[in-house]
Amino acid sequence: MTTTLELRLGEVEARFRTMADSAPVLLWMADTDALCTFFNQTWLDFTGRTLEQEWGVGWAEGVHFEDFQRCVDTYMAAFAERRPFEMEYRLRRADGAFRWVLDRGAPRYAPDGRFAGYIGSCVDITDRKDLELDLVRAVRVRDEFLSIASHELRTPLTALRLQLDGLARSIERQPQRDLANGRLAASTGDALSQVERLTTLIERLLDISRFSEGRVTLMPEDVDLVGLVRGVVSAMREPARVAGSTLTLTAPAALAGRWDRMRIEQVVTNLVTNAVKFGGRKPIELDVAAEAGGARVSVRDHGIGIDEQDQRRIFARFERGVSARHFGGLGLGLWVAKQIVDAHAGTISVASKPGVGSIFTMTLPLSSHEDGAGGAP
Amino acid sequence: MSAATACAGVLVVEDDADITEALVQVLESEGMAVRAAGNGQIALDLLRAPGSPLPCVILLDLMMPVMDGWTFRSTQLRDPTIAHIPVVILTAGGPAAVTDRVRADAMLRKPVDLETLLATLARYVT
Numbered sequence: 001m002t003t004t005l006e007l008r009l010g011e012v013e014a015r016f017r018t019m020a021d022s023a024p025v026l027l028w029m030a031d032t033d034a035l036c037t038f039f040n041q042t043w044l045d046f047t048g049r050t051l052e053q054e055w056g057v058g059w060a061e062g063v064h065f066e067d068f069q070r071c072v073d074t075y076m077a078a079f080a081e082r083r084p085f086e087m088e089y090r091l092r093r094a095d096g097a098f099r100w101v102l103d104r105g106a107p108r109y110a111p112d113g114r115f116a117g118y119i120g121s122c123v124d125i126t127d128r129k130d131l132e133l134d135l136v137r138a139v140r141v142r143d144e145f146l147s148i149a150s151h152e153l154r155t156p157l158t159a160l161r162l163q164l165d166g167l168a169r170s171i172e173r174q175p176q177r178d179l180a181n182g183r184l185a186a187s188t189g190d191a192l193s194q195v196e197r198l199t200t201l202i203e204r205l206l207d208i209s210r211f212s213e214g215r216v217t218l219m220p221e222d223v224d225l226v227g228l229v230r231g232v233v234s235a236m237r238e239p240a241r242v243a244g245s246t247l248t249l250t251a252p253a254a255l256a257g258r259w260d261r262m263r264i265e266q267v268v269t270n271l272v273t274n275a276v277k278f279g280g281r282k283p284i285e286l287d288v289a290a291e292a293g294g295a296r297v298s299v300r301d302h303g304i305g306i307d308e309q310d311q312r313r314i315f316a317r318f319e320r321g322v323s324a325r326h327f328g329g330l331g332l333g334l335w336v337a338k339q340i341v342d343a344h345a346g347t348i349s350v351a352s353k354p355g356v357g358s359i360f361t362m363t364l365p366l367s368s369h370e371d372g373a374g375g376a377p
Numbered sequence: 378m379s380a381a382t383a384c385a386g387v388l389v390v391e392d393d394a395d396i397t398e399a400l401v402q403v404l405e406s407e408g409m410a411v412r413a414a415g416n417g418q419i420a421l422d423l424l425r426a427p428g429s430p431l432p433c434v435i436l437l438d439l440m441m442p443v444m445d446g447w448t449f450r451s452t453q454l455r456d457p458t459i460a461h462i463p464v465v466i467l468t469a470g471g472p473a474a475v476t477d478r479v480r481a482d483a484m485l486r487k488p489v490d491l492e493t494l495l496a497t498l499a500r501y502v503t
Contacts, residue, residue, distance in 0.1 A: 151440075154469040155393050158487040162399035165491030166406060199488055 026101065026122035028059070029108075032115060034079050043122075048094025064090035064098050075105070082107045082115060088125065100126045150206040157202070161195050164188055207336045218260040218343055220367065225255040225264070225295050229288050232268045236276065244281030245301075247272070251288035255295050258367040263340045267348070270333040271299040271360045278358070279303040294346070294365045302357035311350050337362075384433035384462075386410030387498060390420040390449065391467070392441040396487075400436065403491055409502055416441040417449030424459045431462060434501035437481070439468040450480065463501045467494075 020027050021041035029038035035056045044051060047062050063071055067089035078085035084106040090098040105120030168188045174181050233247050240247050275284045280303035287298045306314065315338045334348075341348040344364050352358035386409050391397045397413045404411045412432065414420035421444070424431065435453075439446035446466065454460050463482040467489060483497050 151469050154487045155396060158469070158489065159393070159395035159399040161488040162396070162403050162491060162494075166399070166403035169403075169491065170406070195488065 023121075028120050028122075030079075030118040030120075032117050034076065034118075037117075046093055046124075047091070062092040064092070066090075071103075078105065079118065091122070099124050100129045146205050150202045153198075153202050157195060157198060161192070161199075164192050164195060168192065204333065204336060207339075218263065220258045220260055223257060223259050223261045223264065225257060225259075225297065225364075226251045226253065226288050228261065228265055229268055229286060229297060232265060232272055233286060236269070236272045240272075240276045240279075240284065243276045243279065245276055245279045246283045247286065248283065249286045249288070251286075252290065255288060255290055256366075257295055257364065259344055259364060260340075264344070264364070267337045267340050267362060268297060268299075270337050271297075271362070274333065274360070275299050275301040275303070275358075280357075282357070291363060294363050296361060296363045298359055298361040300357065300359040305354040305356050305358055306350065306352040307354050311352055314350065315348070383430055384503075385430040386412065386432055387502060388420060388423065388432035388435045388462075389413045390417060390435060390441070390446070391438040392416055393438075396438075404498070407495060409498070417444030417446060417452070419443075420449060421452060421456075424453075424462075425456075431459065433462075433503060434482075434498055435462055435464045436498070437464050437466050439466060454480070465497055465501075 020038075023040060023042060026043040026046055027038075027040040028036050028043060030036045036054065036059055039051060039054045039059070044054070047054065047059075049058075049062070052058075053061075060068065060072065071087055071089045074085055074087045084104070086102070086104050088100060088102050091101050093099050101122040102125045103120055103122040105118050108116050108119045110116045168185065171181055171185045171188060229249060229251065233249050237247055272284070272286070279301035282302040284302075285300045287296075287300070289296050315334050338348050341362055341364070346362060346364040348360070348362045350358055350360050387404055389397055389400050389404075389411060391400065391413065392415050397415075401411045401413055412423065414423050420435070420437075423429070437446045437449065444452075446468070450464060453462070453464070465483045465485060466481045467485045467487060469487040482501070485494060485497060
């Protein structure tokens with residue numbers, strides 16, 4: 001009888017051992033004293049060592065010396081509290097190469113509930129780690145390129161702008177204002193507005209590299225948000241008229257707070273520019289209002305609108321709701337806007353229906369947290 | 378006081394030939410005396426040359442070969458014969474990168490519009 005049971009137990013154990021040995025992960029087990037007593041064949045094949053060599057704390061010889069102490073600390077701390085743990089470290093492979101592994105361990109218990117030690121598994125995550133590094137490197141190279149490109153592009157623009165400004169001044173100074181002069185002045189004005197446009201595009205390029213490096217430092221000052229929005233509205237009135245839209249502003253007399261004036265102006269300008277661009281020649285309404293502890297600015301248009309799927313991604317980099325062929329621009333405006341509002345500890349969101357229009361809403365706390373002026377006014 | 382009254386025009390310190398040419402043209406057509414230096418070292422040599430009148434203001438680029446704007450400015454401030462000359466920075470770099478590290482009387486960003494440039498320089502050129 002006993003022999004039959006022992007035989008059957010032996011069979012079961014053999015079956016589990018086969019399973020463990022053919023599992024595509026590195027498996028280990030430790031006893032209650034934290035010493036390892038089992039490694040599956042996958043582990044032994046990986047390290048190219050024998051069970052005797054890995055036994056106890058032998059396995060730790062394969063851990064990269066830079067990761068060793070951290071590993072031991074993590075393992076022993078988890079062990080003492082009998083909680084699951086997770087750690088990444090470099091483990092020497094049979095060919096001598098160190099590979100990054102993700103090791104997950106959990107306490108195991110005997111059928112009667114007694115603590116029996118630990119069991120764990122490791123997977124090789126080197127390829128994933130390499131990919132992550134490549135990605136980080138690629139982003140850095142891209143941002144560096146943008147930064148250099150925008151700097152380089154600014155140089156000829158500076159010369160161009162000065163020459164055109166000089167030309168405009170000379171035309172102005174001509175004693176007789178005849179037809180030819182008028183045409184020359186108009187052309188110079190047109191050329192200058194193209195320079196402005198290029199400058200804005202380059203500014204945005206620089207903005208993404210700046211924001212993605214987290215280099216944006218706010219310069220908060222006392223700002224009347226109503227005055228600021230009023231300024232944007234009056235600057236945008238003419239472009240809106242040309243696009244066939246009117247701008248109306250509903251606002252209290254003033255709404256004071258501490259923000260980075262230029263940056264917030266940039267956000268509002270961006271929202272109004274978008275509304276003009278996608279507003280379908282219909283009226284655009286701006287609303288400024290005080291909220292509990294903050295301020296809210298909303299820009300509503302009655303244009304083409306944005307479908308639900310696009311609403312989620314328009315605040316991402318290089319994203320746009322519509323195809324590039326129809327509307328110019330880099331698709332950076334809203335991403336930059338979001339970075340600015342985030343830096344102010346505010347929020348920016350959109351509600352929209354295709355064919356009905358969009359409403360973009362920005363909320364700002366009355367003083368930005370970078371100011372260190374928390375608490376009551 | 379004598380230094381202030383004896384000054385003459387603008388010294389443009391800029392490594393880009395096209396920008397320098399444009400600056401010289403527009404400023405001269407406004408009736409200003411303009412001299413130009415291709416980098417900070419040339420500017421220092423010009424300023425320290427005996428006999429020539431000092432400029433009323435220096436229009437300074439920051440990123441230049443040989444001697445950049447930051448080095449020029451700190452060297453200038455340590456030289457008592459030229460330390461008093463006001464400096465207007467004209468740079469393509471972002472404001473944060475610039476203001477942190479250089480002391481200047483005014484800061485203009487490239488591309489600058491002529492109106493702003495002239496109004497800024499007018500504060501120093503008499």
